[in-house]
Amino acid sequence: MKTSRYTDHVVPFRYLFDHTKVSSMLELGLGIGTKFFLDNVSNVTSIEMLCPNDSDQWYHFCLALYKDYPNWTTDLFRGSAAIGKAN
Secondary structure, eight states, rough: OOOTTTTTTTTHHHHHHHOOOEEEEEEEEETTTHHHHHHOEEEEEEEEOOOOOSSHHHHHHHHTTTTTTTTTEEEEEEOOOHHHHHH
């Protein structure tokens, strides 16, 4: 997996996974790096949070991309107006 701003977490997590068995984790934000977690952790829960007017297109793209991983559960959370303002 080529390192980018979307996968910069892989290096420290690779070290962790090489030294510790991680049986479950919570990921906040789905993306290209999700596959790395799915390939290295027994159970992954991914939460995607959107601002009120954001499209859910990325979430559905990831659902299709990782649909064959039985160790994955995911949910979409649409934030309140306060989340949109904070963003």
